[in-house]
Amino acid sequence: MRNGDHPPVLHTLNEDPLIPLNRIHILLCSTAIATVLHRRLFSLFSSPTPISSSLLLLSDLLLAFMWAVTQAFRWRPVRRREHLETLALAVPDHRLPNLDVFICTADPYKEPPISVSSAALSVLAFDYPTDKLSVFVSDDGCSDLTLFAFMEAARFARHWLPFCKEMRVLERCPEVFFQSSHDPRSHEIKLLYQRMKEKIESVMEKGQVGDDLLISEEDHAVFNKWKSFTCSNHPPVIQVLLESSRDMDIMGNPLPNLVYLSREKSSTSFHHFKAGALNALLRVSGVMSNAPIILTMDCDMHCNDPVAPRRAMCYFLDPELSPNLAYVQFPQRFPGVNKNDIYGGEIMRLYQINPRGMDGLKGPNYVGTGCFHSRHSFYRSPSSSPSLLCDLNEQTSDTPFSSEAILRKAHEVASCQYENGTKWGSTIGMRYGSLSEDYHTGYRLHCEGWESVFCDPERPAFFCNIPITLNDVLSQNKRWCLGVLEVFLSKHSPITFGVKKVSFLMGLCYSYDGFWTSWCIPILVYGLLPQLALTYQIPLFPKGSDPWFYLHAYLFLSAYCQDLIDFLASKGTFQRWWSDQRMWLIRGITSYLFGGAQFALKQIGIPAPGFNVTSKVMPDEVTRRYEAGMFEFGIVSPFFVSLGTVAMVNLFSFIIGMANAARKEGGFDEMFVQLFLSAFVVVNSWPIYEAMFLRKDGGRMPRRVTTMSILLAGILYSIAYFLFSE
Numbered sequence: 112m113r114n115g116d117h118p119p120v121l122h123t124l125n126e127d128p129l130i131p132l133n134r135i136h137i138l139l140c141s142t143a144i145a146t147v148l149h150r151r152l153f154s155l156f157s158s159p160t161p162i163s164s165s166l167l168l169l170s171d172l173l174l175a176f177m178w179a180v181t182q183a184f185r186w187r188p189v190r191r192r193e194h195l196e197t198l199a200l201a202v203p204d205h206r207l208p209n210l211d212v213f214i215c216t217a218d219p220y221k222e223p224p225i226s227v228s229s230a231a232l233s234v235l236a237f238d239y240p241t242d243k244l245s246v247f248v249s250d251d252g253c254s255d256l257t258l259f260a261f262m263e264a265a266r267f268a269r270h271w272l273p274f275c276k277e278m279r280v281l282e283r284c285p286e287v288f289f290q291s292s293h294d295p296r297s298h299e300i301k302l303l304y305q306r307m308k309e310k311i312e313s314v315m316e317k318g319q320v321g322d323d324l325l326i327s328e329e330d331h332a333v334f335n336k337w338k339s340f341t342c343s344n345h346p347p348v349i350q351v352l353l354e355s356s357r358d359m360d361i362m363g364n365p366l367p368n369l370v371y372l373s374r375e376k377s378s379t380s381f382h383h384f385k386a387g388a389l390n391a392l393l394r395v396s397g398v399m400s401n402a403p404i405i406l407t408m409d410c411d412m413h414c415n416d417p418v419a420p421r422r423a424m425c426y427f428l429d430p431e432l433s434p435n436l437a438y439v440q441f442p443q444r445f446p447g448v449n450k451n452d453i454y455g456g457e458i459m460r461l462y463q464i465n466p467r468g469m470d471g472l473k474g475p476n477y478v479g480t481g482c483f484h485s486r487h488s489f490y491r492s493p494s495s496s497p498s499l500l501c502d503l504n505e506q507t508s509d510t511p512f513s514s515e516a517i518l519r520k521a522h523e524v525a526s527c528q529y530e531n532g533t534k535w536g537s538t539i540g541m542r543y544g545s546l547s548e549d550y551h552t553g554y555r556l557h558c559e560g561w562e563s564v565f566c567d568p569e570r571p572a573f574f575c576n577i578p579i580t581l582n583d584v585l586s587q588n589k590r591w592c593l594g595v596l597e598v599f600l601s602k603h604s605p606i607t608f609g610v611k612k613v614s615f616l617m618g619l620c621y622s623y624d625g626f627w628t629s630w631c632i633p634i635l636v637y638g639l640l641p642q643l644a645l646t647y648q649i650p651l652f653p654k655g656s657d658p659w660f661y662l663h664a665y666l667f668l669s670a671y672c673q674d675l676i677d678f679l680a681s682k683g684t685f686q687r688w689w690s691d692q693r694m695w696l697i698r699g700i701t702s703y704l705f706g707g708a709q710f711a712l713k714q715i716g717i718p719a720p721g722f723n724v725t726s727k728v729m730p731d732e733v734t735r736r737y738e739a740g741m742f743e744f745g746i747v748s749p750f751f752v753s754l755g756t757v758a759m760v761n762l763f764s765f766i767i768g769m770a771n772a773a774r775k776e777g778g779f780d781e782m783f784v785q786l787f788l789s790a791f792v793v794v795n796s797w798p799i800y801e802a803m804f805l806r807k808d809g810g811r812m813p814r815r816v817t818t819m820s821i822l823l824a825g826i827l828y829s830i831a832y833f834l835f836s837e
């Protein structure tokens with residue numbers, strides 16, 4: 112770095128122009144909310160239907176709480192820009208810090224090795240000095256098929272890296288590049304790629320690596336060992352596939368390091384899922400390359416911009432920011448969502464809108480992938496850390512990775528027993544104790560005084576896959592919901608501990624994510640209670656002509672409009688916003704409800720399922736339906752029964768309510784809010800009715816689910832009869 116009074120400006124920050132408006136809105140809205148709550152509370156005592164009034168009060172309190180914590184995200188949203196030209200002038204390539212990349216995979220059948228190795232190739236081909244780059248792959252499935260795919264990828268890298276450099280390729284994930292490139296100059300390398308792909312796919316089909324495919328004695332020895340392994344019981348496996356000091360590409364330039372790791376597993380010790388895998392990677396890489404900067408990636412994503420690491424360095428190399436900087440988070444982007452993003456797969460709020468809000472405070476939460484970390488942050492608090500900047504030029508040892516001493520040490524730290532009696536998972540490394548290890552770890556780092564940065568360049572840096580069936584989406588969301596609740600209800604809860612330890616507003620932000628499950632109560636209550644009451648002609652809200660009505664209308668409209676504005680400001684479309692709000696309702700009565708229930712069961716000793724890896728492969732038929740924008744049901748799932756029941760209740764109530772209102776003078780006015788609510792749910796439930804009664808394809812709602820939903824709806828009407836018949 113240049114010495115002088117003015118350090119080079121590597122990045123800049125702008126506050127969101129909407130901030131003043133947001134703050135005025137906070138003032139107006141909180142007054143309206145307080146008034147509604149006050150009225151609800153005082154009418155409770157004179158209410159003819161005390162049970163429903165209490166349920167509505169509880170829902171409104173929860174809605175008010177969630178609304179209040181959300182304002183923390185709106186307090187100071189910012190946008191940052193990196194200045195790569197300045198970086199290039201200020202820091203020559205040979206002074207860039209070393210970089211370790213971690214890629215996790217867990218199951219060759221759910222995560223096809225060809226796409227996992229393609230993801231790895233996209234980072235091996237980073238525009239970054241190759242001798243400073245090491246890629247470590249963790250295979251929790253301990254699959255010889257995955258290892259084989261990586262051996263092939265290592266061979267292909269010798270051609271791919273110089274090709275990308277020479278042709279200045281921007282899309283460096285070969286799988287994606289060859290789908291779109293028709294440049295005749297890429298013909299030859301495309302053939303090489305296809306040959307590799309066929310080899311890997313044939314191995315997958317056979318389910319084993321045939322002897323004829325192995326070239327050297329050494330390879331034979333490696334795969335022979337495998338015969339006695341199972342994925343839950345095996346010793347550590349570490350294979351150095353590329354070594355920078357030894358392996359050259361076809362042009363004679365050094366290649367990056369590439370290491371395969373499958374940490375030891377034993378049925379007698381708990382492995383902590385992805386968090387455990389990342390901690391093993393932290394230690395093994397610590398023994399080998401020990402780079403000061405680490406990029407964590409899932410195997411279902413790839414890099415779309417080769418200069419992404421340089422962007423992250425704009426922050427890590429800023430002397431003012433760097434002492435407290437734990438990580439630089441890039442957003443996850445999902446090019447595979449269908450036109451209207453029917454399952455809200457972009458999760459705009461989680462991945463784009465909210466991180467910008469946190470970035471103006473102490474920094475975004477960690478989302479598990481596409482994130483550059485400082486290695487120090489996993490071991491110490493910022494006050495006890497040596498400056499990263501002094502560390503960057505310190506060369507790590509030159510001992511080759513494959514030397515006996517290094518490999519021995521690496522095997523030792525990848526064993527099951529290694530963490531026993533240490534602070535791994537509590538104050539060192541990825542934090543254990545939550546299925547959402549990313550949320551938990553980022554939060555705890557913030558508690559220790561670390562900060563983070565949100566880096567969201569024009570060209571998306573990382574592209575990720577998304578689940579494309581409704582059941583997969585909801586299961587994934589249920590896992591997240593359970594994971595964050597484990598943190599929210601722990602002794603380190605953001606609402607009690609975080610608000611003091613990090614900052615008041617940051618504590619609120621983390622509480623919003625941590626308490627997702629609470630949405631299930633207002634969504635269930637507002638999705639059922641007014642509708643059931645409507646059938647029995649019991650009014651629960653002010654009449655349409657009552658001035659109080661306007662207060663409710665204002666709150667509803669302003670919440671929805673503000674959400675829409677946030678969405679459009681992040682380059683979303685109206686239709687995608689509609690899908691997003693519908694998914695929020697759907698999650699409320701499925702993922703959040705079941706996640707919360709599972710947490711409760713866990714407290715009384717009934718174990719919850721672990722980290723169920725999302726499948727990244729789907730039958731063609733399912734993919735086709737997804738692309739056509741059709742909801743995928745097809746299986747008997749408790750989620751669908753819950754959805755079906757609410758959809759049925761709303762349909763019946765709307766029809767009966769309309770008939771009643773038409774018969775009675777002033778009927779519409781009296782029941783306006785309840786009629787509107789059921790109409791709103793009916794419109795949102797359209798894909799469910801379609802799947803129940805109109806569709807014939809494999810993705811339609813199974814008969815059994817429809818029958819159960821109608822039965823349950825009947826039971827609810829009977830309960831409501833007693834509730835409302837005084």
Ligand SMILES: O=c1ccn([C@@H]2O[C@H](COP(=O)(O)OP(=O)(O)O[C@H]3O[C@H](CO)[C@@H](O)[C@H](O)[C@H]3O)[C@@H](O)[C@H]2O)c(=O)[nH]1
Nearest residue numbers: 215216217251384385388409410478479480547722724725
């Ligand atoms: O025992 C396990 C389970 C999973 N994984 C890996 O973890 C990653 C994420 O798994 P996935 O099934 O794709 O889950 P998602 O719900 O899509 O992941 C999101 O949510 C996780 C937390 O629940 C975060 O860790 C991820 O970064 C985030 O993308 C994948 O690379 C897996 O291979 C392991 O390494 N070991």
Ligand SMILES: [Mn+2]
Nearest residue numbers: 409411576725
């Ligand atoms: Mn994933």
